[in-house]
Amino acid sequence: MYTDEIKEAQKEYLLRLADDRMILSQRLSELCGHGPILEEDIALTNISLDLLGQAKLYYEKVAELSDEEVTADDWVFFRDEREYWNVLLVELDNEDFAHTIVKQLIFDVFEILLYGEMINSKDADLKAIAEKSIKETKYHLRHSHEWMLRLGGGTEESNRRLRDAIEFLWQYTGELFYTDEVDDILVGAGIAPDVSKFRDEYYKTLNKILVESELEEMDPNVWMQSGGRDGRHTEYMGHILATMQYLPRSMPDAQW
Amino acid sequence: MEDLKRLEEFQAKIDAGEKIEPKDWMPDAYRKNLIRMMSQHAHSEIVGMLPEGNWIQRAPSLRRKLIATAKVQDEAGHGLYLYSAAETLGASREELLEALHNGKAKYSSIFNYPTLTWADMGAVGWLVDGAAMVNQVSLIGTSYGPYSRAMVRICREEAFHNRQGYEIIAELCNGTEEQKEMAQDALNRWWWPSIMMFGPSDADSPHSEQALKWGIKAEGNDSLRQKFITMTVPQAHARGLTIPDPDLKYNEETKQWEFGEVDWDEFFNVIKGNGIMNRKRLKDRNAAHDNGKWVRDAAAAYALKKKTKVA
């Protein structure tokens, strides 16, 4: 049995993982039916579905750890913006297909390294989720990586769009490595991975893909945006939640 | 002379219940009729993603969101599968899509109605996928091999969608007063358009007779429509819902539900492009295609570069 301190830290940690995936999935689902080719409608929807499934597993585990009677859905539909802990990256607008791909790549490379460590977690549930998810993430990364190559090496326009996307989204990579006492407690207990261990590898991998995609390397040590882990979001966030939550909130007694 | 003999052999094959395969000889009109029908079907799958995609972001629980997302993904898969099947007849996906986007090709008129409440996600699954399923089960018997095989696979998923849609409606009917009203309202709005999905009465259907003779269609519009109604009415009653047709009555002798007058004026107007969502659906499809052009161009340019490098 975990101490109360670990339990509380774990709830917080799981919510961060869950919120990242939930909001990224929600953003991706906006593209359903609007993709550049039918194959991408299928692929992006599939990725959205995987992320949603992962988020659900994390929310369910938070609900399990809670003393109150709460369900996974309560966490999704009845928290306000300032109580959502996702990184800013995942809530940003879809803009164009280049932004979608770069956003995914930034997330996928991180996720593959994270899950690569999390499969050694001492927490059996986390370990199991990581083992299941890493298979999905490999596919996601292959998808975003391949599109990086195509867009970067395709036409002048696609290369320019891709460059615009990476130049804008780069400042949102740093937050993925945010840690605080929640991480300290869980890393110490062997439950959560120490993300600082793979920060160099992360940026090296990203930069390698950028060069392969006929783009310039980017500097990891520039000013990075943050705030999501503390519930300080972009203006997009309130709109995402307004859409996502309106129905359960307008009829709080209803079952769906 | 030659052609007449081939035509006779062709018809004999169909009458014997054999399937026509892509490499077999077929009359030009048979090929054209099939391309028209299969591409309309493919277009319906992808346009159908729009009214349901409209609710994915607002699905009221994690479970419903997962199911709704997976369903719309299935429809995209159906579209892809059907375009590929149509390509076996020598039509390219690009030219078929072009006909959809410039308004020349048709898709199922049902998708020109709006999804207004969450209950519509139930009604669409239950009624629209239900009607599609009845139609498509019969199309398993179509004489064109690739189309028939596509139907086998697709029908399994449509049956699933039909059940999931009904489950949404059932949950609403078990719920609060507001939820029950929502379910009844959705049934009121989707019932008649679903009935119309089978197309005009066989007597008024321009393509029906030849399509039946060549085994492209295995069953007429009216008989399929009746099947759907007889299957669906008891499902509505089981949930305490009222079918919005004052003339509906059960015929003890035939064991069928007889129904009232269909508003064909509305049907033909929606087909002509006067439905409330016609313009928006085509606008969204065109926007997706046009905004995706630079992506497709990039993929093509990259593939070409890679090929020349290897060569």
Ligand SMILES: [Fe+2]
């Ligand atoms: Fe379908």
Ligand SMILES: [Fe+2]
């Ligand atoms: Fe269908």
Ligand SMILES: [Fe+2]
């Ligand atoms: Fe379906």
